[in-house]
């Protein structure tokens with residue numbers, strides 16, 4: 001039998017129904033016991049007999065009952081089911097609950113986040129968190145439908161891969177089959193999506209998980225996040241901006257009908273104008289910053305292709321070059337600035353675009369370099385050694401077999417939702433985020449591993465020995 005959701009009970013007046021759920025609260029009136037029964041769709045009042053006395057909050061139960069219309073003066077306008085109540089016929093306790101370590105019937109903002117993350121499976125019972133997860137699911141479904149209709153293919157790219165040099169630290173995964181070598185978790189599918197364009201896919205997207213070992217911030221979770229990654233061939237920058245703008249405009253109408261986009265078409269502001277006018281490359285253009293339903297989208301374009309860097313900041317290349325890519329090293333220079341690559345690299349504009357919303361950078365992208373000669377020049381300007389260039393030889397080789405001009409963008413999905421909702425932290429829109437100290441919710445990773453696991457990978461820890469010995473794996477003669 002299909003489970004009846006609590007919100008559906010309002011259509012069943014006069015009928016006998018079966019309901020599953022959690023006991024949200026109990027009010028004991030001696031012979032009659034009222035409980036509020038909860039599932040993810042809401043709460044309904046149940047009128048029970050003395051058997052209901054033994055129920056505690058958060059017990060999971062099944063009950064049969066008759067749906068009754070409440071007398072006019074006993075209706076509760078605050079509840080979706082406030083017009084009715086369930087007269088219980090019988091009760092089955094499926095699973096008892098201990099008292100919870102955190103309350104789940106509040107918005108939860110005032111509870112210590114470490115505790116909320118330790119008990120995330122309870123924390124997600126609160127309505128606010130459920131709604132956030134529901135919105136995220138609606139967003140990804142909408143995006144999939146929209147892009148599929150526009151002729152995009154959803155394609156997965158590897159998670160065990162090689163470092164994508166996008167400016168953050170990589171997470172490394174040791175290889176067992178090739179000891180001493182490591183995979184990197186992708187900072188984004190950047191190189192793969194460009195290779196898919198070489199493959200002739202033309203329109204690609206992925207709801208992609210990206211991994212970056214960088215310090216958490218209010219708008220950036222530690223470790224991993226999800227972005228809508230997309231790439232197209234034979235397009236101009238304007239095509240990418242128009243598609244993205246329409247996608248997000250339709251998306252806002254669908255998931256946030258109460259919200260208003262402040263200005264359409266979205267303003268396009270050059271990087272230098274933004275710096276002069278707002279002293280920021282992600283200006284908050286809301287007219288009324290108190291209004292939670294105002295969405296001020298904007299495009300920032302014409303970024304300088306390179307940023308100057310001091311030796312201390314050095315991330316790319318040999319450590320001598322003065323220039324770092326301001327987006328990433330695959331971004332195409334503006335066609336009219338190609339000459340400046342040799343003469344004055346800091347004056348070269350890149351075909352980069354950032355999507356800004358209410359003062360946050362929600363996504364970025366660019367038209368890519370597809371000329372191997374220009375790509376090599378950019379590698380030189382950012383100071384790549386021969387060794388480092390070799391790491392990208394697959395891109396240059398791929399570009400020698402007929403490459404379409406291409407470009408794309410990658411808006412962060414958690415970022416967008418967090419910004420549109422005005423939540424205080426991006427972790428509020430993620431089911432199991434990592435804490436600011438880098439620990440995973442509930443499971444408390446990272447954790448030590450057994451000596452046997454390390455031995456198999458050919459890894460010895462420096463200093464302290466692995467404290468945690470394997471209990472069920474006996475050391476084999478090989479591993480002695």
Ligand code: ASP
Pocket residue numbers: 187188189190230364365366408409410
């Ligand atoms: N890979 C880039 C990023 O993650 C986005 C892009 O250029 O499409 O920021």
